[in-house]
Amino acid sequence: MDYLALSNEYLGEAQKLKEAIVPIKNRLKQKRLGFEETIFLQRRQAMLYQMYLECRFTGLYLKRHYA
Numbered sequence: 001m002d003y004l005a006l007s008n009e010y011l012g013e014a015q016k017l018k019e020a021i022v023p024i025k026n027r028l029k030q031k032r033l034g035f036e037e038t039i040f041l042q043r044r045q046a047m048l049y050q051m052y053l054e055c056r057f058t059g060l061y062l063k064r065h066y067a
Contacts, residue, residue, distance in 0.1 A: 003062045003067055004066070004067040006062055007060070007061075007062035007063040007066070008059070009059075010055045010056070010058045010059030011055070011060070011063075013055045013059075014052050014055035014056040014059060017048050017051050017052040018052050020048055021045055021048050021049060021052065024041050024044055024048070027041055028042065028045070
C-alpha cells in the first residue's frame with residue numbers, strides 16, 4: 001500500500017474542507033441572519049471543521065509514520 005499517496009489524499013481532502021468552511025464563516029458574519037439559519041450554519045461549520053481535523057490528523061499521521 002502506498003501510504004504517502006494515501007496521506008496526500010487525506011491532506012488534499014482536508015484542504016478542500018478548509019476552503020468549504022470559508023463561505024460559511026463569511027455568511028455567519030453577515031447581519032440579519034435568522035435564528036434557524038444561524039444555527040444551521042454553525043452546525044455545518046462545526047461538522048466540516050471536525051471532518052477537516054480528522055483528515056488532517058490522519059494525513060499527517062500517515063506521512064510521519066509510514067512515509
